[in-house]
Amino acid sequence: MLSPARAVYVAVSWMTVAPVPQPRMPMDRSVGAAVMTAIPVVGILLGAGAAGLAAAMSTTDLPDAMIGALVVVALALATRGMHLDGLADTADGLGCYGPPERVAEVMRSGPAGPFAVATVTAVMIVQLIGFGSLIGQHRWYELALAIALGRIVAVIGCRRRLSAAHPTGFGALVAGTQHVSVIVWTVVASAAGFLCGLSPESLDVGAAVQGVVVTAVVVVAGWWFTAHCARRMGGINGDVLGAGIELGVTVAVVGLLV
Template identity: 35%
Template sequence: MVTDAPGSRFTDGVRLAVTTLTVLPVRGGRVDRPAAAVAMSVAPLIGLLLGLTLAGLHEGLRALGGPALVAAGVTVAAGALLTRGLHLDGLADTVDALGSYRSGPSALEIMKKPDIGPFGVVALATTVLIQAAAVATLGWWPIVIAWTTGRLALSLACRRGVPPARPSGLGAMVAATVPLPVVLLAATAVGAAAIPAFPDRPWQGPLAVAIALAAVFLLLRHATRRLGGITGDVLGACVELATTLTLITLTLR
C-alpha cells in the first residue's frame, strides 16, 4: 500500500510531530508506532522551529523598547500557548504523582486527576519564573538551543529500552520507538549547534545540553522505578526539565 512506503511513513511522522508538539493546523496523517518513531526522532527539529519563533518574538519586543523581563515573560507565555501548555501540564501532573511517594497504579491515578496539587503548583510557578528570568538575560541563539534541547529530551525519553507505564495512551504509542543511534546523532547535532551560543566560552553550550539530558535520564530512571515507565505527562516533564536546565546553565558566567 502507498501509505506503507518509507516516504509516506516519514511524512505521517512529521505531521504527527507538528500536530502533537505545536498548535499549527496541519492536516494529520496516520497515527501508529512507525509514525510515532519518526515524530519523536524529529522532535528536536520542531523544537528548533519553536525556538526560532520565540527568539524572534523576544528580539522583536526588545527592539521595540520592551523591558527585558516583560519581553521574557511574553516569550515564555507564547511558548506555552504554541504548545497548548501540554508540557507544563505534564510537569505538574508528574511532580504531583512522584511527590505523593506512591508507586505503580496509585501514582498513575494521581497523575490522571484533572486538578493540580500543591507540588504541581509549585513546580509550574517555579519553572515559569526561572525560564522568564533566564530568557531576560540571554540572546536569541541560546533561546533557540534551550527549546531545541527541550524537544531533544523527547527523543531520549522515547529511546528503545524505556517502557510505557500504561498499555495504552500517548506514552504507550511512543515508548521505545527511537533507536539509540538516532538519539546519539541528535544529541551530537544539538550539542554542536550550541557551541556558537557563547563564542568566548564554546564549552558552555554543549555543557548545558549535556546537563539537561543527564537530568532527563535521571528523571526517566526514577519514573520507570516508581511508575513502571513513561506516560504522556512524564514526556511533558522531560521537556520542561530539559528546557529549564539548559536556560539555567546558559545564564552562568
C-alpha cells in the same frame, strides 16, 4: 515508514497549534517512532519563532523580564500548554507515596495539587527570568537553543530501555521506539552548543565549551529524570515526556547563563 519530511509534518500537527491539516493515517508505533525522532525539529522551529518574537519585542520599551514572560506564554500557547500540563501531573505523581498504581491514580485525578502548582510556578519563573536575561544581552541564538534542547529529553525518554507505563495512550505509542536517534540528536545538539562561541570575527572558546557542557548536562539530567519517573510509575507516559521537555528548557537556560 514515514519520510523525514512527513514525520516533521506530523510532529508539528501533534505538538503545536500550527494550522496544518491533521494527517490521515493510522496512528501506530511506527508513526509514533517517526514523530518522536522529529520532535527536536519542532523544538528548533519553536526556538526560532520565540527568538524572532523576542527580538521584535526588544525594539519596544517593554522591560526584558516582561518580554521573557511573554515568550513563556507564547510557547505555552503554541504547544497547547500540554508540556506544562504534563509537568503538573508528573509533579503530583512524584510527590505522592506508594506503588506505581497509586502514582497513576494521582496523575489521573484531575485537579492540580500543591506539588503541581509549586513546580509549574517555579519552572515558569525561572524560564521567564532566564529568557529575559538572554534577551537583555541580545543572545537570540542561545534563547532558541535552550528551547530546542528541551525537546531532546523527549527523545531520550523514549529510549529502548524504558517501557510504557500503560498499555494504551501516548506512552504506549512512543515508549521504547528510539535508539540511534538519541545518539544522533545528542551529537547534533553538542555541535549546536559549540556554536554558542562562534561569531563572524572569532571563536570564543569558553562560550563554545559552555554550550557543549550545557548540552551534556541537559542530556544527563533528561536521562536520569526519565529513568526515575519510569521506576516510580512503572514506565513512561506522555506526561513524563512533557515534563522532561519543560525541565530540559529550564536546565538549559540556567546553564547558558552561568
